[in-house]
Amino acid sequence: MNLTELPFTIDALREAYRAGLRPEQVIAEAFRRLDAVGDAGIFIHAARENALAEAKALGEPDGRPLWGIPFAAKDNIDVAGMPTTAACPDFAYAPDADAFVVARLRAAGAICLGKTNLDQFATGLVGVRTPYPVPKNALDPAIVPGGSSSGSAVAVAHGIASFALGTDTAGSGRVPAALNSLVGLKPTLGALSATGVVPACRTLDTISIFALTVADAWTALEAAAAPDSADAYSRPIAVPALTAPPPSLRIGVPNAASLVTFGDTVQANDFRATVADLAKGGATIVEMDLEPFFAVARMLYEGAWLAERVAAVGDRLIEKPDTLHPTTRAILEPGLALTAADAFRGFYQLKDRAAVCRKALAGIDALCVPSIPAFVTLDEIAADPIGPNSRLGTYTNFANLLDLCGIAVPTGPRADGRPGGVTLLAAKGRDALCAAIAAGLEAGPLGATGWTRPDASLPDAERPTGDEIAIAVCG
Amino acid sequence: MNLTELPFTIDALREAYRAGLRPEQVIAEAFRRLDAVGDAGIFIHAARENALAEAKALGEPDGRPLWGIPFAAKDNIDVAGMPTTAACPDFAYAPDADAFVVARLRAAGAICLGKTNLDQFATGLVGVRTPYPVPKNALDPAIVPGGSSSGSAVAVAHGIASFALGTDTAGSGRVPAALNSLVGLKPTLGALSATGVVPACRTLDTISIFALTVADAWTALEAAAAPDSADAYSRPIAVPALTAPPPSLRIGVPNAASLVTFGDTVQANDFRATVADLAKGGATIVEMDLEPFFAVARMLYEGAWLAERVAAVGDRLIEKPDTLHPTTRAILEPGLALTAADAFRGFYQLKDRAAVCRKALAGIDALCVPSIPAFVTLDEIAADPIGPNSRLGTYTNFANLLDLCGIAVPTGPRADGRPGGVTLLAAKGRDALCAAIAAGLEAGPLGATGWTRPDASLPDAERPTGDEIAIAVCG
Numbered sequence: 001m002n003l004t005e006l007p008f009t010i011d012a013l014r015e016a017y018r019a020g021l022r023p024e025q026v027i028a029e030a031f032r033r034l035d036a037v038g039d040a041g042i043f044i045h046a047a048r049e050n051a052l053a054e055a056k057a058l059g060e061p062d063g064r065p066l067w068g069i070p071f072a073a074k075d076n077i078d079v080a081g082m083p084t085t086a087a088c089p090d091f092a093y094a095p096d097a098d099a100f101v102v103a104r105l106r107a108a109g110a111i112c113l114g115k116t117n118l119d120q121f122a123t124g125l126v127g128v129r130t131p132y133p134v135p136k137n138a139l140d141p142a143i144v145p146g147g148s149s150s151g152s153a154v155a156v157a158h159g160i161a162s163f164a165l166g167t168d169t170a171g172s173g174r175v176p177a178a179l180n181s182l183v184g185l186k187p188t189l190g191a192l193s194a195t196g197v198v199p200a201c202r203t204l205d206t207i208s209i210f211a212l213t214v215a216d217a218w219t220a221l222e223a224a225a226a227p228d229s230a231d232a233y234s235r236p237i238a239v240p241a242l243t244a245p246p247p248s249l250r251i252g253v254p255n256a257a258s259l260v261t262f263g264d265t266v267q268a269n270d271f272r273a274t275v276a277d278l279a280k281g282g283a284t285i286v287e288m289d290l291e292p293f294f295a296v297a298r299m300l301y302e303g304a305w306l307a308e309r310v311a312a313v314g315d316r317l318i319e320k321p322d323t324l325h326p327t328t329r330a331i332l333e334p335g336l337a338l339t340a341a342d343a344f345r346g347f348y349q350l351k352d353r354a355a356v357c358r359k360a361l362a363g364i365d366a367l368c369v370p371s372i373p374a375f376v377t378l379d380e381i382a383a384d385p386i387g388p389n390s391r392l393g394t395y396t397n398f399a400n401l402l403d404l405c406g407i408a409v410p411t412g413p414r415a416d417g418r419p420g421g422v423t424l425l426a427a428k429g430r431d432a433l434c435a436a437i438a439a440g441l442e443a444g445p446l447g448a449t450g451w452t453r454p455d456a457s458l459p460d461a462e463r464p465t466g467d468e469i470a471i472a473v474c475g
Numbered sequence: 476m477n478l479t480e481l482p483f484t485i486d487a488l489r490e491a492y493r494a495g496l497r498p499e500q501v502i503a504e505a506f507r508r509l510d511a512v513g514d515a516g517i518f519i520h521a522a523r524e525n526a527l528a529e530a531k532a533l534g535e536p537d538g539r540p541l542w543g544i545p546f547a548a549k550d551n552i553d554v555a556g557m558p559t560t561a562a563c564p565d566f567a568y569a570p571d572a573d574a575f576v577v578a579r580l581r582a583a584g585a586i587c588l589g590k591t592n593l594d595q596f597a598t599g600l601v602g603v604r605t606p607y608p609v610p611k612n613a614l615d616p617a618i619v620p621g622g623s624s625s626g627s628a629v630a631v632a633h634g635i636a637s638f639a640l641g642t643d644t645a646g647s648g649r650v651p652a653a654l655n656s657l658v659g660l661k662p663t664l665g666a667l668s669a670t671g672v673v674p675a676c677r678t679l680d681t682i683s684i685f686a687l688t689v690a691d692a693w694t695a696l697e698a699a700a701a702p703d704s705a706d707a708y709s710r711p712i713a714v715p716a717l718t719a720p721p722p723s724l725r726i727g728v729p730n731a732a733s734l735v736t737f738g739d740t741v742q743a744n745d746f747r748a749t750v751a752d753l754a755k756g757g758a759t760i761v762e763m764d765l766e767p768f769f770a771v772a773r774m775l776y777e778g779a780w781l782a783e784r785v786a787a788v789g790d791r792l793i794e795k796p797d798t799l800h801p802t803t804r805a806i807l808e809p810g811l812a813l814t815a816a817d818a819f820r821g822f823y824q825l826k827d828r829a830a831v832c833r834k835a836l837a838g839i840d841a842l843c844v845p846s847i848p849a850f851v852t853l854d855e856i857a858a859d860p861i862g863p864n865s866r867l868g869t870y871t872n873f874a875n876l877l878d879l880c881g882i883a884v885p886t887g888p889r890a891d892g893r894p895g896g897v898t899l900l901a902a903k904g905r906d907a908l909c910a911a912i913a914a915g916l917e918a919g920p921l922g923a924t925g926w927t928r929p930d931a932s933l934p935d936a937e938r939p940t941g942d943e944i945a946i947a948v949c950g
Contacts (some may be wrong), residue, residue, distance in 0.1 A: 202823055232826040307815030340782030340813035340821075348677055351707040 099196025115150025146176030155449030171207025171396025303344030574671025591626025621651030631924030646871025648683025665710030779821030
């Protein structure tokens, strides 16, 4: 196979390496692809020489799970030797050390291609709130790339990086996946250490993973996830090998009134078709009123948690507001007026609303929702920088406030050719269940690559043993 | 036995009822004792007629666990038909319904004698921050009664009520117990519903129970504890029948540097004697540096959580500050200046500090500390209304911020005759373990009553079965 046609899925690369391909060839090809795409907005810092040198230094294949796999990191995640900007040039600093997760990925053999563009300080779901060139959506230059992890998503969608790190507070790891026909894995809060990550809402942030397939996202998660004693929000979360989900699942879906698509009937029909597939696969579909979830979602930018973003940006908002993107500044400034008492009132309200949601979730194994309610064009966001952004968070904003894990997965083109996709959400720690369900649904193009989607079937879970060993008793 | 000499411990009352005593006689005797004590500061609302009528209406003994048992409720807990003041007359309202916990106690047959005095809005550990007459310490009128649950503690210490409800955010359910030779049970947050309770710090508040013995406190807890769907902070906490603790416990105690007694060497020696008793009983003593716990404790009044009290008191602090006790007002006012961003910075700091404490706690079954570092006199608190109050919280302020359960228990008179006592603390849900250890230590006077302490020995736990059934396999 010609190198220019080689899929950068992890299995395809592993096979090519077994056949003698060199990592430095892969890195060179990655940057050739970047140049061919010609989108100056994807990377804020492309680490061409550094990545090539690392590739050469890898030596011979050594069995490490990510040996020679190229990845990109959102530029609010530290990589030693590269500046961290959070898309705010005045904020830039030179980190001494890799973020905990980056260090784990590199220890597993992965090679970092560089730092990708984002909505400034990870505030946004559109990808246009950056002083750098706006990355182009990999599938349709008229629609927004999605954010805040815009560059990471586009880099993977073009097959430049095998996977990329994003972060996800409001949906920044799922919305860009949906807009670029990718998998966007947002693990349970605390599964991926935040050490070396610029906070947005520290209590609600997580690193996320973009990949072309569920399997690749999961492989990256397996390497990246580990408890980190330096991050008080780190929690041990199980990341077992994926197996097929149990046959009889109860999947919650929005009822008719909750299926919000802002008039996009194609999206509504596409979602219903996916639900029909789930039912055909044996799942029990539970129609749910999502209004309690939407009520939680609204709290992310309307109350206490806005102040958490203010706490993250710090004195800059007061002392150097001109260094902020105008939209970011406009969003954050009301947070300055919130009092600590307001914050507590917000927590009480969330606690009450979360109790209602928890009750609804108790009856299901996972929740399946559209990843986005509708697409947003660059023209729409130019005309109104905030409204369409807010709408993109319809099905994502509530997840971290409710301590859910989630994974956005492409389900194949909609009737109009745009990428269809859903997100599986479940209670904390059920990451593997969500990923397994997603693997049963993933379909359609691998981003913008044109590569053939590999078989995603999962092995059956081993039958439980131990307690159920039959013992012959005689006497 | 003469009724005036009848101990109001629950077992003694049950026995007297079996022998034919009537609840209305007990209620009359309770108020006779109150009159004999002659302390107008204990009750804000004494419900003489109401309690008598309820007693008469009880009919014949019916086996309910608290049938005919008199109790008092701190006046920040609603009892239908009685005003709730939180010790702020201008705040007073007439609740339509009993607080959830009060309703459960009454459903179990208990009779409410009235509403007791407190540090206004439950802010304080001294009991003197009230516009009503200050209740007198039941043992020594020169020392503070302790707060904020002052009246509840003093009512039990004089044998007027068999048990009393307090609340405990910073130590309001433990400090007054220590100052009046009582048991003060502060359950795991969420075990006792907050429905119908005036909040102090809603995320850190719990109802607490004062009683003369561990057994009586536990009996009241068994009746009161239940999940409450109306309180989003309610959690199901196990309240099993108490059994003797496992023989080989690891008990953490402050190391020499952490044994803070502000120069009270009698207190330090008394505590060391209790630790020696624990060791003699078979426990492994683990000396710990408590500075990380003290660092958490300081956060309760120095940061974000002060604003939570402001949120609870609401606009009163701005619009009607003259309706507040001057000390309460002075404590709360700085909370008005705290921003929501300050609050989040406080949470991050707590998360970091709590991680250090959790690590320390992982190596022990429970922590044993002095309940108070030293006694505080009325003169001292008159000279400085805040400093001595803060010192009283040395060993209590951190408990709810760290989600620990706790129980203060008298251990008998110190060398100078003042009540000695310790508090057992442990991770959430270990309420029964703490109570069982406390039952092994309780000693000395039952408050100020002069009654003989009943035997507190607990039955052994049943040996585990099920998993360990021996199966004979042959073939």
